[in-house]
Amino acid sequence: MNTLLRILVVVPGIFFTCIGLLWLIAPANAAAALGMPLLDGVGRSTQVADMAVFFLALGMMTVLAAISLKSRWFQLPALILLGAAAFRVLAWLVHDAALAVEPIALEVVVGCLLLFASSRLAEKE
């Protein structure tokens, strides 16, 4: 059971890492996958750098959680994901963004999975 849970945690970690790498290798494709155009000039610089580091950090922390079983590595990416879901709802409510149901669902599910895994797998620190 615990092994299966560790695998379930690693899978989204790898997925997020791949998206981070995609931002570095093919940013136009990465942008399109997230429903945004690739900007020009300084905008593109910020877009590529910030999005790449966001997803790479998220992915690495998640993978690290499954390897190290330290609770903080579970909780940090969980907080980031749940925060992203909350801010998506906020963007919809306040800033006329679309209600992105599928990304919100993914973020909430993986965030909750990480918190659950933390309670089951993490060593006492």
Add this chain to the structure above:
Amino acid sequence: MRYVRSLRLLLLAVTGLWHSLLLAQAGPPNIVLILADDLGFSDIAPYGSEIQTPALNALAENGVSFTNYHTAASCAPTRGMMLTGVDSHRNGVPNIPETIPPELAQYENYRGTLSHGVVTVASLLQDAGYHTYMAGKWHLGQTPDLLPSRRGFERTVTMADTGADNWEQKPYIPIYERANWYADGERTTLPEDFYSSRFLVDKMIEFIDSKHADRKPFFAYLPFQAVHIPVQAPQEFTDKYMGVYDAGWTALREQRQSRARELGLVPATADMVTMSTTNDWDAYTEEERRYHAKRMAVYAGMVDAMDHHVGRLVEYLKSIGQYDNTIFIFTSDNGSEASGGDDVRSPLMRLSLAMNGYTNDYDTLGLKGSFNAIGPSFASAAAGPLAYYKFYAGEGGMRVPLIIAGEGLPVKGEWTSAFAYVMDIAPTILELSGVKPPGRYFGGHPVEPMTGRSLLPLAVGKVDRVYAETESVGYELAGNAALFQGDYKLVRNYLPVGDNRWHLYNIATDPGETEDLSVSMPERFVLMQTLYADYAADNGVLPLPADYDATFQGVANGIRERFGLHILVALLTLLVLVPLYFAYRVSSRR
């Protein structure tokens, strides 16, 4: 044959001129604009329906009826264009606000409320000395500055939402907290004995009666709730149609097609398609068929009741001696409504209705507390013999009845197959009343000029068309789009019922849109797509977001409208509490 037709036109022109002179001598006529809601092309007796509509029959016999009149395929865009004569993408109402995605709603003309950059026909008539009254559904904005009392109507009682219950002051879907009714710009409460059609006509009679003595002409705008969902009717009206629909929707659609051919509403050779959403009547059990037949009986009862109350208004006008100086315009805001599905007895459907305080039991169907809709199969019959229905750009969504009638008109019981469009109503009313359309400015503010055409030359028999063969009229609503030119129509019906691809039809010979001419007439197909692109660019038509789904958007917008503040407070509270919790945990470990 051509000489006979020319002679007839000449005679009509002479009588038309004579009647125009009579109209001018009698002073400006009263104008009664009656708008049914979601009424299909063949839903009234003059258009081949089995539903008894004697008042509308009498109007049709006293004027001209249009077989090729097109409106927008959804409520608010029709109302906006009808009252202003301005394209929906220029008047602020390209779609109903409930389903406009937020990405588009940030643009000024995509808010779904009537822009202050347009002037209503009511404002123009009021300026010209008319009394202007409205009783019925508005749906063009409900902030104080957008209500009809601030858009040219002197006296109003109005419901500001997409729809509402017909028996009580209650929202019909949970996206509304309450049914938003207003009287003269202030929130109001409906009477205990409320039934929508009766109440609206009572109020209109009350308005007219209150100022009748001063002899000024009036403009009465009467947009009924009938026959929008929830489809509800007094029992005695429903009872007239029990048993009438026992043969089912396919039989009814064929019956309506046959009648439309007999009446000459469509060519005798015109075919029709079976919609993919039409279910197999024979596959239902006897009990299920009995239930569905009653759904349609209630619908017919609701149309009949509306007609009964139109008749009361006509009788009232006769009683005060104003009938002879009144021009009536009757039409519908779009084709028949298909929502509700045909699986309405499922536990999930009944649970969702119960959560909104409704049942759909057979015995009480159509009465107070009951929610009824005819569903896609009967909706297709109601639009018969046309294809598609409300929301879609197929003829069944856009082609609806239009009758212009009155003692002052020279044409009696005539039909015209001339193309006419919803934007033509406002210019027609202005010409009838002798009021000039607005220029570039109204009340010192810049306004969009009217682009519709007056249909009066058709109504007095002076011409046989108001749009030349080469002129084109474009249309777009939530991805459903069309371009009309001469006898041809370029059309794109959006998902889920349409395929989101362009098709070309000759709607004069093939109003059922059965034979796609896009391959056999490639030059016209390309030309009309180019003309549509020009229309879209000229009028600021915006592309829909990818994967747009009107139903989902309606739910999302409804949640945001009703619960947005609650969600926002909950989120902000969480955003404060979570860091505090983690800070507490870290400090307690030290």
